[in-house]
Amino acid sequence: MKKITLLLLLFITTISIAQEKEEQYPQDIDKKQEVKLNALGILAFEWLDVSYEYLINEESSFGVGALINLNNDRDLDEYRKFSLTPFYRRYFSNKFARGFFVEGFGMLHSYENNNYDYYDMYGNYINSNNGDTKTEFAVGISVGGKFISKKGFTTEIYLGVGRNLGGDNDSLEAVGRGGISLGYRF
Structure with a gap:
C-alpha cells in the first residue's frame, strides 16, 4: 500500500511540475490602460490625434480617440477639423491584447465643406467657396496590428x-x- 501511495504522489508531483506555465510578460501583468499618439497624423497631416484604450481582457478592448486639425491652410486637411472616435477592438493572437486586430468604430467629425461645384439653370459653371462647417456621424471598420515592448511601449x-x-x-x-501610433501601456 505504501508503494502505491508513493507512486501516486510521485506521479501527481511529476504532472504538476511538468505543467507548462503560461509565460507572463511584465507589460501584461495588471496593465489595462494605454495612451497613444498618432505619429503619422502629426507628421503627414499636422493633426493632433491622441487616443486612450482600456483592455477588457486578453482578446478585447475599447477606447476613444480625439483628432484636432492644427493647420487649416492646406487643401488636404480641409475635410477634417475635429473628430471624436469611440472604438471596440478584438485581438486574434494568443498573447495579451496584441497582434492582429479588427476594430469597429463610430466617428463624430466636423469638416469644412469649401467647394460646391455645379451648373446653374443657364448652364453656367459655378464654384463657390463658402466654408460651411458640417458635423456628421460615421460608422466603420479598421484592421491593424499592435506590438508591445517588455517595458510597455506600444x-x-x-x-x-x-x-x-x-x-x-x-x-x-x-x-x-x-x-502609426506610439504609446505606453500602464
Missing part, C-alpha cells in the same frame, strides 16, 4: 474606412481612419 499600425450616416447631397460619403 506601436500600432491600422487602417479603416467608414460610411457617414444621414447627411445631405453635399456631405462626405466616407471617412478614413488610420495611422
Whole structure:
C-alpha cells in the first residue's frame, strides 16, 4: 500500500511540475490602460490625434480617440477639423491584447465643406467657396496590428474606412481612419 501511495504522489508531483506555465510578460501583468499618439497624423497631416484604450481582457478592448486639425491652410486637411472616435477592438493572437486586430468604430467629425461645384439653370459653371462647417456621424471598420515592448511601449499600425450616416447631397460619403501610433501601456 505504501508503494502505491508513493507512486501516486510521485506521479501527481511529476504532472504538476511538468505543467507548462503560461509565460507572463511584465507589460501584461495588471496593465489595462494605454495612451497613444498618432505619429503619422502629426507628421503627414499636422493633426493632433491622441487616443486612450482600456483592455477588457486578453482578446478585447475599447477606447476613444480625439483628432484636432492644427493647420487649416492646406487643401488636404480641409475635410477634417475635429473628430471624436469611440472604438471596440478584438485581438486574434494568443498573447495579451496584441497582434492582429479588427476594430469597429463610430466617428463624430466636423469638416469644412469649401467647394460646391455645379451648373446653374443657364448652364453656367459655378464654384463657390463658402466654408460651411458640417458635423456628421460615421460608422466603420479598421484592421491593424499592435506590438508591445517588455517595458510597455506600444506601436500600432491600422487602417479603416467608414460610411457617414444621414447627411445631405453635399456631405462626405466616407471617412478614413488610420495611422502609426506610439504609446505606453500602464
